[in-house]
Amino acid sequence: MAARNTARKRAFQILFEGDQRGVDVLTVLADWIRHSRADTRQPPVSEYTMELVEGYATKAKRIDELIATYAVDWTLDRMPVVDRNILRLGAYELIWVDGTPDAVVLDEAVQLAKEFSTDESPSFVNGLLGRLKDLKPSLRRDEA
Numbered sequence: 001m002a003a004r005n006t007a008r009k010r011a012f013q014i015l016f017e018g019d020q021r022g023v024d025v026l027t028v029l030a031d032w033i034r035h036s037r038a039d040t041r042q043p044p045v046s047e048y049t050m051e052l053v054e055g056y057a058t059k060a061k062r063i064d065e066l067i068a069t070y071a072v073d074w075t076l077d078r079m080p081v082v083d084r085n086i087l088r089l090g091a092y093e094l095i096w097v098d099g100t101p102d103a104v105v106l107d108e109a110v111q112l113a114k115e116f117s118t119d120e121s122p123s124f125v126n127g128l129l130g131r132l133k134d135l136k137p138s139l140r141r142d143e144a
Contacts, residue, residue: 004100007048008089008108012116014053015085025060029053056092063091066139070131082117083125090129095139102133 014032018025029050036042056063067087068076076084090109093100106129113121132139 003046004048005108005111007046007052008093009112010043010045010049011052011056012085012089012112014049015056015088016081019081019085024057025053026057052089052093052097055096056088059092059096060088063088066091066095066132067128070135071128080117080121083113083121086112086117086121086125087128090125091132094129094132095136102136106130106133 010032014028015025017023018028021028029045032042033045033050036044064076067079067084071079071087079087086109089112090105094102094105097105106126109129110122110126113125117125
């Protein structure tokens with residue numbers, strides 16, 4: 001599972017970079033892939049990282065709508081950039097990736113928040129993703 005943990009962390013970093021630079025995440029992903037192939041000191045971009053970033057990109061608008069709807073007292077643009085992108089990645093994997101147990105998605109997102117964000121962020125991330133987990137059946141049904 002360490003490989004998936006690393007893949008999630010890299011996917012988060014790509015989403016974060018795209019958000020910070022105001023660049024599409026697929027462009028950032030392509031840059032990361034190109035750099036990893038050109039420079040052996042750069043870690044390779046795993047298939048799972050690509051799957052997460054590409055999957056997020058296809059659902060980005062819907063994911064932002066869900067986060068904005070269920071984040072109590074927080075607008076998307078007021079949210080810390082780190083938290084916003086952890087939530088984006090977590091929401092995508094939670095709702096649209098069937099191969100990962102929900103508890104793992106929540107735990108990994110909370111761990112990212114602990115590593116990269118504020119002391120309050122882990123509980124915020126856990127609470128919002130927990131709410132989306134509870135709503136997952138209806139959210140997926142709405143997509144059909």
